[in-house]
Amino acid sequence: MKIFVVDVEKCVGCRSCQLVCKDEHCDNDWMPYAAPQPDTGQFWMRVDEKERGQVPKVTVAYTPIMCQHCENAPCMAVAKDGAVYRRDDGLVVVDPAKAKGQKAIVEACPYNAVFWNEELEIPQKCTGCAHLLDEGWKVPRCVEACAHDALRFGDFEDFKDELEAAELLKPDANTKPHVYYLNLPKRFIGGEIADLEKEEVIIGAKVVLTDLASERTWETESDDFGDFWFRQIPASDYSISVEAEGFRSRVVTDFISTVDKDLNVGTIAMYAL
Numbered sequence: 001m002k003i004f005v006v007d008v009e010k011c012v013g014c015r016s017c018q019l020v021c022k023d024e025h026c027d028n029d030w031m032p033y034a035a036p037q038p039d040t041g042q043f044w045m046r047v048d049e050k051e052r053g054q055v056p057k058v059t060v061a062y063t064p065i066m067c068q069h070c071e072n073a074p075c076m077a078v079a080k081d082g083a084v085y086r087r088d089d090g091l092v093v094v095d096p097a098k099a100k101g102q103k104a105i106v107e108a109c110p111y112n113a114v115f116w117n118e119e120l121e122i123p124q125k126c127t128g129c130a131h132l133l134d135e136g137w138k139v140p141r142c143v144e145a146c147a148h149d150a151l152r153f154g155d156f157e158d159f160k161d162e163l164e165a166a167e168l169l170k171p172d173a174n175t176k177p178h179v180y181y182l183n184l185p186k187r188f189i190g191g192e193i194a195d196l197e198k199e200e201v202i203i204g205a206k207v208v209l210t211d212l213a214s215e216r217t218w219e220t221e222s223d224d225f226g227d228f229w230f231r232q233i234p235a236s237d238y239s240i241s242v243e244a245e246g247f248r249s250r251v252v253t254d255f256i257s258t259v260d261k262d263l264n265v266g267t268i269a270m271y272a273l
Contacts, residue, residue, distance in 0.1 A: 031097075
């Protein structure tokens, strides 16, 4: 059974995957798997971009999204006359001829990964480059184009050891997708440690983050710019304690919450002994 593995942490948003998908499918007829993709309005492979945090502690998360080739595919459930089917390798394919006029196939997808071609009156989506795999290709075009190894494709057994840490998009949809995600963005907290009296940042301060609900802790040090980061943490309420040589220790508890958003706590001032 073929699966995709997407490592979000490795994706830099170059969109090479998105471009080569267009190159492969626009103006190209790959029947019986796919009619030509329109030049505009459809991205069978897309990269979602989300800015997170508050200036100056801001990051951008890029998440590649395509058809999830679900085991319990909603599109297959609503399709008539076998218009959507699963290949022996697990890829879910929309038959362009049989699917004509079946707009319900588009509406059934919880991932917004199926598109309606107004001109041809057919639903369209990622095929996993089934036509290329039939010709002997080992991976789809998007995977081949990824220079950062953020996209991978292969047999389930090839990735079995990694999948314990993997997550699914929209797990509550219960579609059992065959696209697995590593390092989906969690919350982060960032800030700065400084001696305001001397107007200098403090390098190497020990910063400990404590989850007030679970009492779990994370530890880091302020860098050469006085900055500190806690990444991939749960949405929760926290306290921060800071220790630095020659300074009084501090514990900060006010308004340190990632329940609703990522957080820049700003400058934590330290005072000399």
